[in-house]
Amino acid sequence: MGTVVEAANKGASGSILQKRNPTIVFVLGGPGSGKGTQCANIVEHYGYTHLSAGDLLRAEIKSGSENGTMIQNMIKEGKIVPSEVTIKLLQRAMEESGKDKFLIDGFPRNEENRAAFEKVTGMEPSFVLFFDCPEEEMERRLLNRNQGREDDNIETIRKRFRVFLESSVPVISYYDAKGKVRKIDAARPVEEVFASVKAIFEPKNEKVNHYVRIMSKLYMYKFHFAVKRKLISLCCHRC
Numbered sequence: 001m002g003t004v005v006e007a008a009n010k011g012a013s014g015s016i017l018q019k020r021n022p023t024i025v026f027v028l029g030g031p032g033s034g035k036g037t038q039c040a041n042i043v044e045h046y047g048y049t050h051l052s053a054g055d056l057l058r059a060e061i062k063s064g065s066e067n068g069t070m071i072q073n074m075i076k077e078g079k080i081v082p083s084e085v086t087i088k089l090l091q092r093a094m095e096e097s098g099k100d101k102f103l104i105d106g107f108p109r110n111e112e113n114r115a116a117f118e119k120v121t122g123m124e125p126s127f128v129l130f131f132d133c134p135e136e137e138m139e140r141r142l143l144n145r146n147q148g149r150e151d152d153n154i155e156t157i158r159k160r161f162r163v164f165l166e167s168s169v170p171v172i173s174y175y176d177a178k179g180k181v182r183k184i185d186a187a188r189p190v191e192e193v194f195a196s197v198k199a200i201f202e203p204k205n206e207k208v209n210h211y212v213r214i215m216s217k218l219y220m221y222k223f224h225f226a227v228k229r230k231l232i233s234l235c236c237h238r239c
């Protein structure tokens with residue numbers, strides 16, 4: 001298996017995609033926040049191609065690939081699969097689709113994912129959709145998801161929540177500092193969440209755009225404060 005840096009140095013695959021100058025939207029949020037559900041709506045209304053990093057990894061396990069067992073173990077433990085594996089799958093799916101508007105769901109999940117993707121593909125997202133949802137609601141949804149997923153059990157769910165707070169939130173903060181995060185309150189019914197998504201994909205005019213960005217920024221301050229409190233309380237619990 002070649003490293004991410006080797007792939008970046010070869011650069012061939014990145015440049016084929018780069019030439020197509022695709023639009024990329026990263027879709028982030030805790031496990032069960034409704035990323036997949038809303039991505040299906042966005043595909044239907046706005047013609048994006050949906051690539052779920054988790055689905056691609058699960059398909060890789062099923063295909064019997066040499067990485068299958070390693071991926072399966074990581075998912076069972078709620079851990080993040082090494083970037084070179086996930087990025088190869090995403091690149092292949094983008095190239096094979098022949099399309100140029102992508103919703104990349106559940107990626108980048110940590111700083112390694114983010115930095116490696118930018119290095120290997122030479123591309124950045126146009127913006128990041130962030131579905132914010134309280135843990136109690138996400139837990140309820142995951143326990144009811146009923147897709148027979150090995151990681152939708154309470155023990156792994158708690159591990160995934162922790163990985164989200166410790167590893168994925170810093171990625172959201174990184175893009176927030178660049179003004180790229182569009183935060184959505186995902187604790188509401190599906191239709192209401194989608195109404196907020198629509199406002200982002202169908203911006204009315206510059207004034208409304210500006211308002212949406214300011215509101216998103218305010219929400220993000222509140223969100224970061226809540227995450228810091230949660231991480232401190234988790235640390236106190238450990239000590």
Ligand SMILES: Nc1ncnc2c1ncn2[C@@H]1O[C@H](COP(=O)(O)OP(=O)(O)O)[C@@H](O)[C@H]1O
Nearest residue numbers: 031032033034035036037141145188189190193
């Ligand atoms: N807004 C919502 N309200 C209630 N249930 C939802 C909502 N959005 C999604 N769900 C349900 O919650 C579960 C997790 O949603 P999913 O889209 O798979 O989340 P994610 O992709 O973020 O893990 C699914 O069973 C889905 O039907």
Ligand SMILES: Nc1ccn([C@@H]2O[C@H](COP(=O)(O)OP(=O)(O)O)[C@@H](O)[C@H]2O)c(=O)n1
Nearest residue numbers: 031032053054075078079080081106107109
């Ligand atoms: N970029 C990614 C995305 C998912 N994954 C793995 O796949 C699992 C399921 O991710 P997912 O996006 O399908 O599901 P949710 O956890 O968002 O419900 C994660 O808990 C990770 O183990 C990963 O390693 N790297």
